[in-house]
Amino acid sequence: MIFFQKMAQEPIDTNCMTLTRWILAEQKKYAPTGTGDFTQLLASLQTAVKAVSAAVRRAGISDMFGVAGNVNVQGEEVKKLDVLANELFINMLRKILKFCHHIYQENDNEIEVETERQGKYIVTFDPLDGSSNIDCLVSIGSIFAIFKKPHDEPLAPGDALQSGRQIIAAGYALYGSATMMVLSAGHGVNGFMLDPSIGEFVLSDPDMKIKPRGKIYSINEGYEEKWEPAVKEYVKSKKMGTPYGSRYIGSMVADVHRTLKYGGIFMYPATVDSPKGKLRVLYECMPMAYIMEQAGGMASTGTKPILDIVPTSLHQRSPIFLGSKDDVEEILEVIAKHAAK
Template structure:
């Protein structure tokens, strides 16, 4: 049966914004981000071997070889966020410097994003995704990359999109908790599938990328040790 009262991402964010008596600017931002994610999802599925595996002949700020799909995703995200009239600074993993939005298009939000994370995993068919974090500009000064240097507690929202057998978008907001949306290709919308997701107080699975464990803070290392080897 066809659900005639489906909760889309847009509807969910609009309802949250209405409860918070917001201006609608955050909704504009997320709508633009969703459009970019849908476009990347389509590009990932339709990219030919040359675009998927091809190297663009450059490296990003973390030293990864940049694939053609990374560049496409980066351009898509930046253009969509700029045209949302809700951002003033965009920090991308693919750009050495922060992108300062033109004065006439500026809004009050700062977006930090990795447009296509894990593209080096494409060769072995491991899932790839988009990671993002959203802050509100707090300084009255002219926008700059320094505006993104805020503590995590200042986050307005954060999330990721995973391009796997289906495209999943997980969104965490300070007011609405963590919610999961699945892209329905039939209607081209993200549909709410898991509401208010929480981690159990105690579980039996330990999962963490410890590739940079030697750089962890001693307190973090001690915490992880207790989790891995509980008494």
């Protein structure tokens, strides 16, 4: 009874900043030249995330666990929730007709809007990152990036293969103990928590910044024997003296979000089996690198910034090292030392 009395006495914020209000406030910064297209695009992504979040919460009850019986273009087993999340994102974006096309993980081709309805944005996304963890209820997420169409003519092959420096907005949604959207439109990073009581994302983490150095490293140490010598040396150094903590979930969104909040470094290096890396450039590496740089961190392939990559194919892969600036610079020094031998 005392618990409920205390709850009742807590003041209610009647002027909270919702994601919808934040998006509209951003639009006003570009008035009167702003058309509202970008606002509608972000609003549709928000709605898609809400729908995916609801599906994830009801997956067990609705028999959405398990595989769908097919594989995606990368040869990976597709889960039932993968399929549903794809459809939710595609349908929400198609309805507003404000984007040119979108590229997503489960398909080998772009989804393109009819020429007469083409807008001026290109959206790349992974609708359900970490789906191998779905059945055991580990945190999973969605990742997206938004580019501008590079010209006013009808869409041409290769228009989506842009440098990460051309991203105008990126973000991710985390479906964990709560649902959270982390978003940047080029002016810092903000986190919005989904309040189920009102069905709105509420600003909970304004102007997110990553620590210059952390105390956690995140990597799948099961592949240690297949790493390059530089990576082995760096990870070994993190276990010496005052050791770093080791944390690895296996869901990129969850691992990167923890790195953003607590500092440290997330690594998915090349291996003997995957010499070009495993994570996809356009809809995994680039959006996360954009968020990390906007928050004051770094993201590198090991030899150059992730955002400097100009991809040559839709599903191109890359090694990635991202997180606190000092931590990333430290491993880049080790990689450079080995390369100079």
